Amino acid sequence: MERPHPSAEPSGLLAPGTPVTHQDWASLRIFLEIARELSFTRAAERLCVSQPTVSRQIAQLERRCARQLVVRTSRSVRLTAAGLELAGRLSAAMQAIEATLASAGPVPARSPALRLGLFQVPQVALTGHLAEQHRGGECRWEATSPELGARRVAAGELDVYCGVWCADVVPVPDDGLRCLSVLTVPMWVAASANHPVARASGADLADLGDEHWVSPADRHLREAFHLACERAGVRPRIRAVTDDTAEIAAVVRADLAIALVTPWATRPASLPARPCSNAPELTLVVATRPAAPPSLRRAVAEAARGSLWRSAVDDRGLRDWFADHPRRWTMSEVTGGSAGHAAGGERRGEGADAVHADGVDPGQLAHPA
Incomplete structure (x- = not known):
């Protein structure tokens, strides 16, 4: 004869509103x-647990439930009336759960992490924007x-180079x-701030032959720096060699040397920087493998240009310079193994169909009052 469990008062299987705990799910x-x-x-074997564990869970x-089940x-082994009632309810609940999962379809796979190689771009702003756009994936x-x-992009070790x-x-x-x-x-x-360059609207590399310099450490930029100096007839006197923005700022702020930098690199350090004639011409490039969707290149390009656009908006000197050179913002495909206006490579996409960052023409940045 079925009897209430001796350790509990008579009640239903579970009182209405009783929260179901993790332990309850295991026991059920x-x-x-x-x-x-x-x-x-057999229950212990199918669930890969010990028989004492099964006995202990049923007792709990x-x-x-305050009932013998x-x-x-x-x-x-047989079920009591309360056990048969509970088993029926659990079977119906499991069928409903299985039907819900089947109708929902497979769970979408999480996007793999987007692997970026970056050089001389605002990493935090760029990757933060991409993380939001990359279907919730990780960058x-x-x-x-x-x-x-x-x-490394060509070898498949990175998805994108941006720099x-x-x-x-x-x-x-x-x-x-x-x-x-x-x-x-x-x-x-x-x-x-005490240097004459800081009080001028711009400079010419040819006029800076007597200065001490911070040379780029990266071979690519270092070669560009020395090539530009050679063309301008300047033999630079190197005081330091580094690409670290904080180190460049410390040397320059102490008036120990000047440096050629990307225009947005000195903003965090609040260093004066001016356009420099005869300086190396740089192109911001986004590169992927041919099989990558064009939308990926476009998304990274827009994120990079958007972060630099915000730098220009916040910096009057940079803002004015880009307002005077709106076509510098033109996004185009690089072909012919070259890039940039100075290099003379073929560039598709200029003209009426050119796209500007955030949908705004840099020419609209006209010199503010």
């Missing part, structure tokens, strides 16, 4: 298997150099890559 799963097998031993469930003898970036980044490139030194490779030119800009000269 074991109970449902016993109801199907009518054997503690019976205390929870299973009658076990040395010869057989992983690492600092690289132009040539190494391009080789500056000086085609005067090495043509942008078109073998095994698809490239977008995002914008072109000359390097600017950074100097201390």
